[in-house]
Amino acid sequence: MNLINEYSKYSYAILGAGRSGVGIAKFLHNRGIKVFLSESNSEEKIEKEFLELLRNKNIEFETGKHSDKIFDYDIIVKSPGIPMWNELILQLKNAGKKVIGELELSYLFCKCPVIAVTGTNGKTTTVNLIGEIFTNAGFDTKVCGNVGLAFSEILDDINENSIVILETSSYQLYDTELFKPKVSVFLNFTEDHLYWHKTMDNYFDAKMKITGNQDIKDLFIYNYDDEFIKNNLYKYQILAMKSAFTLSNGLDDESLLTGCYLNSGFICYFDNSKNENSKIIKKDQLQIKGHHNIANSMAAILTAKRFNIEDEIIKETLKNFKGVEHRIEFIREINGVKIYNDSKATNPDSTLVALKSFPGKIILIMGGMKMNVNFEIIKMEILDKVKKIIAIGESKQDIFNFFEHLVPVELAFDLNEAIYYSLNSCRSGDIILFSPSYKSFDMFKDFEHRGNEFKKLINAIN
Known part of the structure; x- marks a missing residue:
């Protein structure tokens, strides 16, 4: 939606000096729009490149607080990490201020179609796969x-013929009002982020905003195998055409325009409007392994077919796509032991997906920022496949207390020690899997930092 003229007449206060906050501040400033950035953290906690950009562009900003100055601006653009029940946000709304997110504002300035992907897990893999196909x-x-880049950072590089492939979190979607993607994809839904959303229903409501403004010309793609999604769709007025994917051998739902399913080892596609039914690729030809990646591939196929991309292009891309960094990423083999980095696993559901990708003989390194985690999700898979757990981070004692009577558990001081214990606990044919199940903020900036440190330590081993 291109509403540049409408939204260029307002002034903006940006809350948060992260990538999206600095990105939207730069975009607005470059258009001569009045903008002010406010960051509650001190300058020492802000990325140097972001501070340099703000200073080089002469963008007015403050650090160490959110002053009353933000009330002088027409629209507040908040960081997605700030919940709507935050005291400052409530004060701003009570003062009659419009509060939105960077995703919403970027969309209002966007000149081209948007494909949006959400879900508890698999978003990054799927958006990158869709991106490669297109x-x-x-x-x-x-x-x-x-x-990677924030939505606002690519706005200057697009035109009417571009396509934006957008990974969207529940935090970002919660802050939307007019967001209307051409294609929306809902991959899966499991318990997560409840400290932010408070309830599962609130969390699901936020996710469903991805299709809330879509109409009959748009497409909504969802996971037919996800019982929570399938059983709760009836609560929402979905005007978009519907498409779904399943790992079973068919889709018996007349409301679906298109769909993907498995048949005799093939990923198949159908389009009821064209009386089309075709085999796209053998599932064994995918380089990205695991049932979750078959589902992710199906979502990508359905998206690509909506834009009439040829089957052969889709097939060749799927055959050559190697996945994304920090998601069940093979690092190297040491003395017959294969080592994988799955730092993006910030919840047990993600770790469950990783565990299911291997036959067994796993040394599992897990742990991170202390939070409530449901170990029951991964309990049976760990009993079946994990030889030993190496626990790290603030949560290591919780991990030890739950699993000590089920599998051997060793506590490590840091990641370096965890790797040392892992290598001493395995033999040729085993797998070392770093799949934390927790967020990273106890020891690292984010999951990328955590994964990069793990890879650096592994690759330094002689």
Whole structure:
């Protein structure tokens, strides 16, 4: 939606000096729009490159507090990490201020169609896969959002013929009002982020905003195998055309325009409007392994077919796509032991997906920022496949207390010690899997920092 003229007449206060906050501040400032950035953290906690950008552009900003100055601006653009029940946000809304997020504002300035992907897990893999398919098909493709570049950072590089592939979190979607993607994808839904959303219903409501403004010309793709999604869709007025994917051998739902399913080892696609039914690729030809990646591939296929991309381009991209960094990423083999980095696993559901990708003989390194985690999700898979757990971080004692009577558990001081214990606990044919199940903020800046440190330590081993 291109509402540049409408939204160029307002002034903006940006809350948060992270990538999305600085990105939208720069975008607005470059258009001569009055903008002020406010960051509650001290300058020492802000990325140097962001501070330099703000100073070089002469963008007015403050650090160490949110002063009353933000009340002088027409629209407040908040960091997605700030919940709507935050005291400052409530004060701003009570004062009659419009509060939105960077994703919403970026969309209002966007000149081209948007494909949006959400879900508890698998978003990054799926948006990157969709991005590669569209790039290989000749589209001017921009992958952004909650992965890599912020939405606002690519706005100057697009035109009416571009395609934006957007990873969207529940935090970002919660702050939307007019957001209307051409294609929306809902991969899966499991318990997560309840400290922010408070309840599962609130969390699901936020996710469903991805299709809330879509109409009959748009497409909503969802996971037919996800019982929570399938059983709760009836609560929402969905005007978009519906498409779904399943790992079973068919979709018996007349409301679906298109769909993907498995048949005799093939990922198959159908389009009821064209009386089309075709085999796209053998599932064994995918380089990214695991049932979750079959589902992710199906979501990408359905998205690509909506834009009439040829089957052969889709097939070749799927055959060559190697996955994304920090998600069940193979690092190296040491004395017959294969080592994988799954730092992006910030909840047990993600770790469950990783565990299911291997036959067994796993040394599992897990742990991170202390929070309530449901170990029952991974208990049976760990009993079946894990030889030993190495626990790290603030949560290591919780891990030890739950699993000590089920499998051997060793506590490590840090990641370096965890790797040392892991290598001493395995033999040729085993797998070392770093899949934390927790967020990273106790020891690292984010999951990327955590994963990069793990890889650096592994690759330094002689």
